[in-house]
Amino acid sequence: MGSTVTTANTVGKSWDGGNNEPLGASYGKLMMWFFIVSDALTFSGFLAAYGFSRFKFIETWPLADEVFTHFPFAHGVSMPMYYVALMTFILIFSSVTMVLAVDAGHQMKQGKVAFYMFLTIIGGLIFVGSQAWEWKNFIHGEYGAVETKGGSILQFVDSKGKRVALADFAVVLPEEREQLTRGKGKWFMEEGSLATYSVNEVLEGFKARPDLLVRTEVINSEETLKTAEGLNEDKSLNKPKHKFILSRAESEKRLADAKLVIEGANLKHNEYGSKLFADFFFFITGFHGFHVFSGVIINIIIFINVLLGTYEKRKSYEMVEKVGLYWHFVDLVWVFVFTFFYLV
């Protein structure tokens, strides 16, 4: 590791560029900046691709505050954004403890550096855990929906426009449908686990509840609001920038195309709307979560080194500074992910 840090002890003994420091930064720090710039461009590529797909399906993209509504210990209460805001605070706070560790390192206070690094590691672990919980909710789903032959998602609302879960109205029919597994297939055929209800059970339940309506993926614009007028008895059912709710007759017509019952989200189906939304969510937050995870691992390694007194002997805590740069970068990326997935 001698070659990655410039101290009085290592000059001349290893390759460190000599006294010539390009841009006034040591070799190790400069390399960290190189990495950060390239990684920033990687994330920008992902987020820009997300933007591309979103612009492509701008009229039907899911509304984030309807997707992420969970908060621990608050079941059934819709709390959009609170949880992800909490996650943001946790990450910003762990960034603060990291920068405090760097600060303590400048003053060569070993105990303080170790303490703040420890807090940073804890913060990182809480963040990764929170993300896992967020994923779990997303994968699990909340209300369930029906997918049509054409691949669009139909959700269910009551006459007030409030979401209704499949479990609240689907009936149980005396029909059996067995999951196709490798063992039962003729050739290499299998399918994923079956939904709790069949399409027929959902359709029958819908027929039995005359107050139910279908909500489409379409986000209301001036255009759709004009067609919505006179569609439903309750004129205030369709609000601007909310999802388009059909009349009962239209709902029945659309449901004739129902093909699949969708519960939750995976890479192929997504009860919240556009499949690409789920794909990008998994990919981008997953890639970021992986960064946090590797950040935690690197932090632990440096933390152990601090405890062992490696940097005391080296008379420089620059290594803490470098891992700090990476950690702040991960925080920086989250700021953008937060904006583009949850706010805009």
Next chain:
Amino acid sequence: MAHAHESNTGRIWKVFWFLSAVTIVEVVLGIFKPAALHMTNVLGTNLLNWIFLILTLVKAYGIVWAFMHMEGETKSLRRSVVWTVIFLVLYLTFILLTEGNYVFGVFKNATIKWNF
């Protein structure tokens, strides 16, 4: 490097409170979505989105300058990092968003219904 050995704890906490305050403003706006901002379009998107974008850049500035200590680096390092990223990201988003918008138009005006 100018930051040598003096302690900066006071400033660090100030930046932390600032970043937290900005996040709280974002979350409050995101939850309540004031109609005056949400329904007014300026330059392609609504005012609320513009506020979110600007606040995000403000936060990014706070993190890079104070936490990553960009303010203490030389001007040449600062420019090599920041300008490079900003230029490439602006270019990439411009290209991809324009293209995405175009594809949207192609689908919308097509004679074949593709999502039903």
